[in-house]
Amino acid sequence: MSILGHLVWFTVNDEAEIDHNKLCSDILLSGSGTMLPRAPKGSDVFKRSCKAAKTAIEQTATTPCSGSETYGETHGPVHWRAAGTDNLYVYRELTDDSKTTVLASVGFHKPTERIAVVKLYTDHIAITGAVDGLQAFIDANSTVLTAYAIREFVRRTIETEFLAVNMRQGYFVADEFTEKLTMLAAVVNGVDHCTMDIVPLEDSLKDMVDREFGLAVQKQADAMAAEIAGVLKNEKTKITKDRFMLFHNAVDTMKQQAALVGAEVGPIAKLDDLLQTLVGRMKV
Numbered sequence: 312m313s314i315l316g317h318l319v320w321f322t323v324n325d326e327a328e329i330d331h332n333k334l335c336s337d338i339l340l341s342g343s344g345t346m347l348p349r350a351p352k353g354s355d356v357f358k359r360s361c362k363a364a365k366t367a368i369e370q371t372a373t374t375p376c377s378g379s380e381t382y383g384e385t386h387g388p389v390h391w392r393a394a395g396t397d398n399l400y401v402y403r404e405l406t407d408d409s410k411t412t413v414l415a416s417v418g419f420h421k422p423t424e425r426i427a428v429v430k431l432y433t434d435h436i437a438i439t440g441a442v443d444g445l446q447a448f449i450d451a452n453s454t455v456l457t458a459y460a461i462r463e464f465v466r467r468t469i470e471t472e473f474l475a476v477n478m479r480q481g482y483f484v485a486d487e488f489t490e491k492l493t494m495l496a497a498v499v500n501g502v503d504h505c506t507m508d509i510v511p512l513e514d515s516l517k518d519m520v521d522r523e524f525g526l527a528v529q530k531q532a533d534a535m536a537a538e539i540a541g542v543l544k545n546e547k548t549k550i551t552k553d554r555f556m557l558f559h560n561a562v563d564t565m566k567q568q569a570a571l572v573g574a575e576v577g578p579i580a581k582l583d584d585l586l587q588t589l590v591g592r593m594k595v
Contacts, residue, residue, distance in 0.1 A: 313514040316572075317492060319469060319482040320508045323462040327504035331454045334461075337501060343494035345472050348456060348464040353424035353449075354401045359457070360448035361391045361403050361417070364441035371437035389414065389438075400428065405438070415442050424453065458504075465499060465507070474568050478523040483512075485571040517573075524572050528565055532578035535561060539585045542592065549594045559586060 335347045368389050387408030394402040394416065405415040415438055418428030426446045431439060456464070469475040473492060475482040484492050492509060499507040512520065539558060542548055565579045 314486045314489070315512045315514050315517055315520060316483055316485040317489065317509045317511055318478075318480055319475065319484055319492065319496075319510075321465050321469075321499060322506045323458050323465065323502075324504040325458050327458040327461055327502060328455050329461065329502050331456050334456060334464075334498075334502070337498045338495075341494040341498050343491045343498070345468050345491060345495055348460065351452075351454065351456060351460065353421055353453065354419060356424075356449050356452055356455075357401060357419040357426075357445075358403075359452065360445045361405075363448050364405075364445055365389055365391060367441040367444065368437045371440065402428075405442070414438050417442065417445060424449065461502065461505065465495075468495060471564075474564065474571060476524055476527050476568050476572070478520075478527045480523065483520060483524065483572075484509075487571070520572060524568070525578075528569065529578045531561075531565060532582055535582060536585060539582075539589060543585075543588060548592065550589060550592050551594055555586075555589055555593055558589065562586060 331348060331350050338345060338347055389408070390406050390410055391403045392406060392410070394404040396402060399420060399422065400418045401421060402416065402418050404413050405417070406413055412432075414431075414433050414435075416428070416430040416432075417426060419425075420427035426449070429442060431442065433439075469482055469484060469492070470477075473484045473488040475484045496507040496509055499505050535558065542550055562579060562582045565582075569579060
């Protein structure tokens with residue numbers, strides 16, 4: 312049986328998480344040679360700690376002996392809001408439901424990844440306890456990849472390294488990437504609450520793949536053409552070289568995908584003219 316490629320589906324449930332170093336080790340040991348996931352950003356972990364603190368506040372009993380009333384039930388929900396940033400700090404303010412009364416102000420020092428500024432404007436145990444727990448959360452989760460991070464890593468890998476095409480039935484990955492795809496699937500399936508399924512497609516299904524590839528590429532091409540048209544609409548608009556390269560690389564990827572499938576490149580070819588127009592709009 313001759314194989315054209317594989318259809319791929321993957322699921323990363325919201326409760327999935329894994330240590331960044333563990334996932335990197337698993338990928339290296341798999342021999343797939345694929346990219347490694349990005350390490351968590353300290354500022355993102357800080358924001359997650361604020362979210363966890365918000366939940367803790369609303370679940371903490373207002374009166375220790377009651378065991379039933381929560382801060383949220385007697386005072387209303389609390390909210391974290393950005394309070395300005397600079398080169399060293401990310402700030403968050405905790406407010407009450409009115410979003411005007413500041414309960415606490417916290418600064419996160421990015422170079423050291425430590426809570427460096429804490430100002431409390433209440434002595435309520437629910438607030439003080441949760442704020443005290445921010446650094447402990449950061450220390451425990453500084454290398455933990457969340458479900459979102461895992462999901463984005465898998466998506467980037469199959470789209471950029473395997474040139475996968477996102478069709479209606481799932482991602483199509485050409486046969487030449489089968490070995491690496493199988494290795495990646497083994498890694499993903501080894502993470503709790505994550506699954507990746509791959510189904511081989513015989514050459515006899517080429518007409519279906521061509522049709523679905525054409526629909527997928529047309530959708531991508533239309534979206535990109537609309538975005539470029541938006542840039543060109545204002546004659547005074549200039550674009551950076553980096554943004555131009557994003558367009559250029561996206562078109563190049565679609566051409567490589569078409570070559571793998573052996574499909575027509577009509578919708579893609581039309582984007583070349585738009586790219587040439589963009590060259591004249593690049594900032595010097």
